[in-house]
Amino acid sequence: MKPELSNLYDRIIDDMVCGVIPMGERINISGLSKRYQVSNSPLREVLHQLQAEGFVEITANRGARTIDLTRFEVENINEILGCIEKSLINWVSMMEADGIVDNLERINKQLINIDKNDNYSITKIDHEFHYEMFRHHYNERFLKMWRIQRTTLDIFTSQLDKGKSRVDSMYDEHCLIIEMFARNDHQALIKLISEHHEASKRFIKEQFKLLRK
Template sequence: MSTIVPLLQADDTDPGEASIYERIRDDIIQGRLAANARLKVAELAERMGTSTNPVREALQQLRGEGFVVMMPNRGARVRPIDDTFVRDIFEIEVLIEPALTRWFVSLATKADLQALEEVQAEIEALNFADPQKHSQLDMTFHRLMYDRHYNRHAVDLWWRHREILSAISRQFQTSMSRQASILAEHRELIRCISRQDADGAARIIAQHVEGSGRHIIEHMRLNQRRD
């Protein structure tokens, strides 16, 4: 199985440490870098204890993902992370993931199904007790379906969007109703794949993605009302 890695790796960090890209991204998501704040390369490099080149590379990647806006003669600024930002991402994912899933259904083997069942069993046994571990298992579940797809651009786009939504969702607790939906949708997805029902699998994965996106948006809007 092929392995997908984030597009940017920080060469001047130890293995296991967050990359410069991840640190700036998380500062934006958590509000430590305020919306519309100017991002000065030299200041960020000093703050993160690195040279300016990794910061420039990170800002370019963040620009490509919509976190950063760059304007002529005005430099880079933080894009507001709001419900519109999340909506745009998950609406794209609703288009990408069903296509990836349909392809997987066409070639899924008994070994693939067993692997999905094993990961799902781990997810259910964990029962959301450890959000970080759940996120890792959930990522493994979906990568089992997508990693072998021939369209690497589509898979890389899914990966980047998944990383962004995961980073944003870490701010919020998953509701009991959403937890139940996640488990049920995974189970139904496995059933559709076992029956080679590509249409059903595509429908379930679209529902799964949209449900996750709307859950994040609901939390964001609730926080806005509290503020």
């Protein structure tokens, strides 16, 4: 993808995650053209890329809409992510990547003083932490699969009220993961990643229950 299209792609994804472009809503092409100060042609090209990755639905004579995830779909995405992350972390060599412990600590520290009501920023930090763990993997296609599924989940979870308790738990879980990277304890790391994923799944299920009340 050309740099200008890649930049436009990132801006649209970011707006979907933060809720500027809400889930399940029709996409106004002319409105987005004005927002991003681009012509319709590159915008349509990026929307087709987003359609191919499952972020956008385009129907003949009905235009484009952002995805609208059901509970069943969110749980499926979470299950897929769990499988991908276990496979990614199984590659031992990534534990020896230069600066990975320092980078993980730097990212995680952002959770200490963050506004616990800023769900968008919390989601972005958590995404960045996980990406730092996996980005050294040799298989770029596999990593891309993770990115698409994780970003899809981000679009949903950034709308959830995480609160101080969940953010504190996330921080503590990340600290344990960082410790296992520092110790180069691969088996313990695999176990922690699985537990961290299960904690995320429980939180999302609890949020669904609250949304139904």
